[in-house]
Amino acid sequence: MKLEHAIAHLDEHGYVVLKEALTPEQANALRDRSAELAAEEKAGGEHVYFDGQAQRVWNLVNKGRIYEEMIQLPQVLALHEHLLGDDCILSSFTVNLIGPGAPAGGLHVDFPLGRYPQPPPPFAFCSNTIFVLDDFTSENGATRLVPGSYRRGTPPDPEKAYDDVIQLDARKGDIVIIHGATWHSSGANRTRQERMILLGFFCRSFMKPQQDQFRLASPEVVERATPTMKRLLGFESQSGLRA
Numbered sequence: 001m002k003l004e005h006a007i008a009h010l011d012e013h014g015y016v017v018l019k020e021a022l023t024p025e026q027a028n029a030l031r032d033r034s035a036e037l038a039a040e041e042k043a044g045g046e047h048v049y050f051d052g053q054a055q056r057v058w059n060l061v062n063k064g065r066i067y068e069e070m071i072q073l074p075q076v077l078a079l080h081e082h083l084l085g086d087d088c089i090l091s092s093f094t095v096n097l098i099g100p101g102a103p104a105g106g107l108h109v110d111f112p113l114g115r116y117p118q119p120p121p122p123f124a125f126c127s128n129t130i131f132v133l134d135d136f137t138s139e140n141g142a143t144r145l146v147p148g149s150y151r152r153g154t155p156p157d158p159e160k161a162y163d164d165v166i167q168l169d170a171r172k173g174d175i176v177i178i179h180g181a182t183w184h185s186s187g188a189n190r191t192r193q194e195r196m197i198l199l200g201f202f203c204r205s206f207m208k209p210q211q212d213q214f215r216l217a218s219p220e221v222v223e224r225a226t227p228t229m230k231r232l233l234g235f236e237s238q239s240g241l242r243a
């Protein structure tokens with residue numbers, strides 16, 4: 001999809017699906033490495049939720065070179081920069097694994113908008129990237145969202161049922177960009193297979209990221225970081241910390 005068309009869709013609906021944004025090799029490599037990490041960390045009981053039916057793997061920047069490459073994809077960055085400014089930074093980079101039996105998540109807006117004083121600002125504070133690593137179906141926990149909801153100016157009521165919720169139609173290798181104030185959540189997984197995505201979450205450079213990338217990045221990651229990666233890790237948004 002041409003950048004201008006992607007921007008127009010994102011601005012109108014609060015999300016856009018970039019079809020086949022990953023090559024099959026990239027999607028397979030991301031899925032394999034992410035499954036390996038999830039299995040290793042699950043054995044230690046880490047970051048599971050929904051009674052063990054779902055799991056996060058945090059801080060992917062330190063967990064394989066492929067993640068360093070994939071978080072800098074120019075097509076993806078261009079869309080986040082459109083929403084957040086061309087100095088935007090990485091807020092967190094995680095695996096979200098929705099396992100068999102997991103219920104739907106509650107509709108929400110992304111950190112920190114859920115706790116932000118009302119009314120929200122007229123511009124985006126944060127935005128998310130979904131790297132789709134399993135074909136989405138209506139049964140396997142495909143992400144749900146309310147198109148255009150970022151313009152409503154309030155977070156959703158988690159207790160309420162909304163009739164304009166859709167489930168994303170996306171395939172392994174697609175990438176979805178979501179405005180941070182678009183109401184969304186994971187769907188229920190009624191299958192016997194896991195549904196895996198990565199979430200590459202970005203925020204404005206003046207904000208505190210969800211995870212402190214600047215402090216967490218390993219010396220090896222920092223050593224080989226491109227100028228773009230250094231900016232994403234926060235090297236340009238804080239002064240004098242490593243001077």
Ligand SMILES: O=C(O)CCC(=O)C(=O)O
Nearest residue numbers: 096142143184185186187
């Ligand atoms: O896993 C998903 O489909 C959505 C995850 C989500 O809503 C979030 O991390 O904010």
